[in-house]
Amino acid sequence: DVKVTQSSRYLVKRTGEKVFLECVQDMDHENMFWYRQDPGLGLRLIYFSYDVKMKEKGDIPEGYSVSREKKERFSLILESASTNQTSMYLCASSLGRGSTEAFFGQGTRLTVV
């Protein structure tokens, strides 16, 4: 089974802190994604990576950056955390171009105080 593992289930950070959310997948997938999930808004794409060191902005990249130095790992970085970044963050991976099935991690519930 494909496994997508997010490093933390719950995280509490202070405003202005730099926050790292880590995600690892074990199936050699080409594509990796970061979404945030908020009530009534569904899943919104923050960033997407289709290869090592390659990234593409999603719908809401402001305030975030990403890093993909190795194929299995995709990190989401909040440069200076703000309270409006309190949310559920979901990492996902998919096999490659044209894949319709994305595999999701359990999510990280981030609270910025």
Next chain:
Amino acid sequence: GESVGLHLPTLSVQEGDNSIINCAYSNSASDYFIWYKQESGKGPQFIIDIRSNMDKRQGQRVTVLLNKTVKHLSLQIAATQPGDSAVYFCAENMGYNFNKFYFGSGTKLNVKP
């Protein structure tokens, strides 16, 4: 990305009845439409997909219907069970080379025993 929205935020059905979850989309260029199920405390999980050149696809107890004329997608669940209680998202597979997924806001399905 263009929006993928849902008509009903919450749907309650009796165990054993059939459920129909609807979704409106706006991007005619999407190649695939996908349904995901998210149980409480978990990441979304792939259920079924349909290519844009099809109008119906069946899986185990689920059927997806695509009406491109009115840009409407539906998921039908036969003989709904308590384990079907979850939030259901429709998604589009789009972007350059169809790598990215854009999700709707979700419908919560409650199955009453």
